[in-house]
Amino acid sequence: MKRCYGGLVSLALLGGMGSAWAEPGQVHHVVVAWLKEPGSHSARSRYVEISRGLAKLPGVVSYSVGAAVPSPHALADDSYDVAVAAVFKDKKALEDYNANPAHRKAVDDMRPLVQKLVVYDFVE
Template identity: 35%
Template sequence: MMAIGGAGLAATLPGEAAEAKAGAGAATVPAKVLHHVFFWLKDAGSTADRDRLIAGLRTLAAIPVIRALHIGVPADTEARDVVDGSYQVSELMFFDTVADQKAYQDHPIHRQFVADCEKLWRKVVVYDTLGV
């Protein structure tokens, strides 16, 4: 099983081991809803604001419909035209269904996170995907 972790969080994708084929390289993830969010801070150089946002994101782990959560910052990988490392923080969540992702959006913990942290960011980009 692949562990997904970041900023002190770790989760395991359910059923992933069954999807992996022996000798096939990387494991595949069962078809799920992925919610990937990128945050650009108003004060991009502020480690205090980055840390406050990360702390806020960690509170989301208590929402029961989230199957896995990864919080990250841009990796120091090779600079290429297709790589956008201009954001300061990202989070990637796995849900079983689109309905679960909607329940997350409406959950009081998520609403509190937005109320507490929205003053920190100047831009947010969300990518929601359904595995095939």
């Protein structure tokens, strides 16, 4: 008789992952932006300038913003213009950051510069 353990292993792993998400921990917020004017130094500088002001908002543990690094590696996506990597003390801090009027204003100020935006959030 052939036995299938893959389903049980998958369920066990998913159960473990689910409980990890329920636990408090630092939350990483990664924003990747493609500008309407790809490669434009002035548009990239403006995006970075606006973004840097958000580093001082409550709940931010660390904040980095910068331009894509060209890479010869096939798996590396260097097609974007600017990325932000922020760490928050917890999920609530990220939620408060997103609702903060200064963040909302920065998003409104950056919107005319951005063609595409992708956001990744994960908890440690």
